[in-house]
Amino acid sequence: MDKNTAKDQLEAFQNDFKSLQLNLGLFFQKSRENIGIKSIEDFANTYGYTTSQYRAYESGKANPTLLTIFRLLKILGLNENDLFNFTNNQDRKSNDTIAANARKNKIEQLREQVAKIKGGEFAQEINDVSMLRIFQTLVFCGVSRSKAEILENFELKNTTNNFKRSVGMALELSWIKMTNPESRNSPEQRYVITEEGKRVV
Numbered sequence: 001m002d003k004n005t006a007k008d009q010l011e012a013f014q015n016d017f018k019s020l021q022l023n024l025g026l027f028f029q030k031s032r033e034n035i036g037i038k039s040i041e042d043f044a045n046t047y048g049y050t051t052s053q054y055r056a057y058e059s060g061k062a063n064p065t066l067l068t069i070f071r072l073l074k075i076l077g078l079n080e081n082d083l084f085n086f087t088n089n090q091d092r093k094s095n096d097t098i099a100a101n102a103r104k105n106k107i108e109q110l111r112e113q114v115a116k117i118k119g120g121e122f123a124q125e126i127n128d129v130s131m132l133r134i135f136q137t138l139v140f141c142g143v144s145r146s147k148a149e150i151l152e153n154f155e156l157k158n159t160t161n162n163f164k165r166s167v168g169m170a171l172e173l174s175w176i177k178m179t180n181p182e183s184r185n186s187p188e189q190r191y192v193i194t195e196e197g198k199r200v201v
Helices: 003-034 040-047 051-059 066-075 080-088 092-118 120-124 128-140 147-153 160-172 195-200
Strands: 176-178 191-193
Touching: 003 051, 003 080, 003 092, 040 051, 040 128, 066 080, 080 092, 092 120, 092 128, 092 195, 128 147, 128 160, 128 195, 147 160, 160 176
Parallel strands: none
Antiparallel strands: 176 191
């Protein structure tokens, strides 16, 4: 093999590898957004990554290990087949199916956890939209948030009823907690995920 051929092959390999990195990053980004986690910071805070580390995964600037990829798939409610289908088949219908499966899996994972605490009948009475919102609240509260911030994240008006629907169940299950429980109505009140909450997301 002459030097020019070897150089061309190396360049082709590097280009293919970079394309794989970018596709993997895009997959993680779309999957995170599909389950309603709007920001990299929220995701990183909840799942134990630094913001810069996880941002590098999504931008295709880092090489996650197989163990990291496997863990991220489980967090996102996906499996390796979803990853292969996404990187090998970029059509919208396929990716919409992956997104729907991810949301469904996260909802069912959380419903199982609710059932363990409150019973299966109670868990089944919670509709999918509400269940997904509980999950999204837990992740959003990876850092302490105010009532207004939580409702703004869901594009809801800042009312007591909206807050109860969005946060009430997570509070009742001790998956999030008040930062100032002695003064429930304090203007400085914030809400943050608990260790129990981290275990269910």
